[in-house]
Amino acid sequence: MAEFEIRSASAREIGLMRDWADEEGWNPGDSDRWAFAVADPEGFLIGRLDGEPVGCISAVRYGTGFGFIGFYITRPAVRGRGYGMRLWQAGMDRLQGRTVGLDGVVDQQENYRRSGFVRAWNNVRFEGVPAAGGGAGALPEGVSLVDGRSLSFGRLAAYDRRFFPQARHAFLAAWVGLPGRRAVAAVRDGEMRGFGVVRPCSGASRIGPLYAADKQVAAALVHALAAEGQGAAVAVDVPDCNGLAMELVAELGLSPTFEAARMYSGPVPEVDRAGLFGVTSLELG
Numbered sequence: 001m002a003e004f005e006i007r008s009a010s011a012r013e014i015g016l017m018r019d020w021a022d023e024e025g026w027n028p029g030d031s032d033r034w035a036f037a038v039a040d041p042e043g044f045l046i047g048r049l050d051g052e053p054v055g056c057i058s059a060v061r062y063g064t065g066f067g068f069i070g071f072y073i074t075r076p077a078v079r080g081r082g083y084g085m086r087l088w089q090a091g092m093d094r095l096q097g098r099t100v101g102l103d104g105v106v107d108q109q110e111n112y113r114r115s116g117f118v119r120a121w122n123n124v125r126f127e128g129v130p131a132a133g134g135g136a137g138a139l140p141e142g143v144s145l146v147d148g149r150s151l152s153f154g155r156l157a158a159y160d161r162r163f164f165p166q167a168r169h170a171f172l173a174a175w176v177g178l179p180g181r182r183a184v185a186a187v188r189d190g191e192m193r194g195f196g197v198v199r200p201c202s203g204a205s206r207i208g209p210l211y212a213a214d215k216q217v218a219a220a221l222v223h224a225l226a227a228e229g230q231g232a233a234v235a236v237d238v239p240d241c242n243g244l245a246m247e248l249v250a251e252l253g254l255s256p257t258f259e260a261a262r263m264y265s266g267p268v269p270e271v272d273r274a275g276l277f278g279v280t281s282l283e284l285g
Helices: 011-023 032-039 083-092 106-115 151-163 169-177 217-228 243-251
Strands: 004-008 044-049 052-062 066-074 098-104 119-130 144-147 182-190 189-197 205-212 234-239 255-265 275-278
Touching: 004 083, 011 032, 011 052, 032 169, 032 189, 044 083, 052 083, 052 255, 066 083, 066 106, 098 106, 098 217, 106 119, 106 243, 119 151, 119 275, 144 217, 151 169, 151 189, 169 243, 182 217, 189 217, 217 234, 217 243, 234 243, 234 255
Parallel strands: 066 098, 205 234
Antiparallel strands: 004 044, 044 052, 052 066, 098 255, 119 234, 119 255, 144 182, 182 189, 189 205, 205 275
């Protein structure tokens, strides 16, 4: 009888999880795993069958009351044998007693509902080269764009907390600071009015997070971040609960390519949805 075991993933195995996600067509960031690993080093679980990695899940703890499920993958050759359910249970056991979030792909959403998850909104991935002048309009008076890494980390972390259920300092520091990424902030009179990060991926470079006080600021951030790719395509995961964000990607000429439901088990966290133009990551929230 084959022996199946689940344990915390090594740093190398977190990289393997990223490669599996790429094979699934999820277009993970080239260096995302380094930020993921510091978010909760023991929150990445790997399933081994007779010593061979065949499945994974992440169950990352944030603060004392929130957790996020991601990287829920079973390799095609062993699907339908119950190993995925065992990984799921191991991940949920690790987050017991917390509100848990996830981004569920379409064909798994009914399973998540049966596990007690409720849809809060859909995250729709839009891709393409932003149209010149799309989302047109000058920045609001007094607002300027600056290198996000030039701001104090305390300011960035406080601003990020408006859009995420718990503080995530270690993750955020790595997410913004990894080589090959660009972070841009919108500032007026010392107050942050927007923030975004772009990172290289296997396919279109992904923008996330994308926070903004209004559509004009969000448009300016997208154009500034997209300029890093010198005309290459970008992608952003847009919450459909933000009507202005959906308007913006249409004006930018971006096309929908992928969709997942943001779902929660437990109370739906209160975040600034009106300012959330693009989520950080479908894997870690």
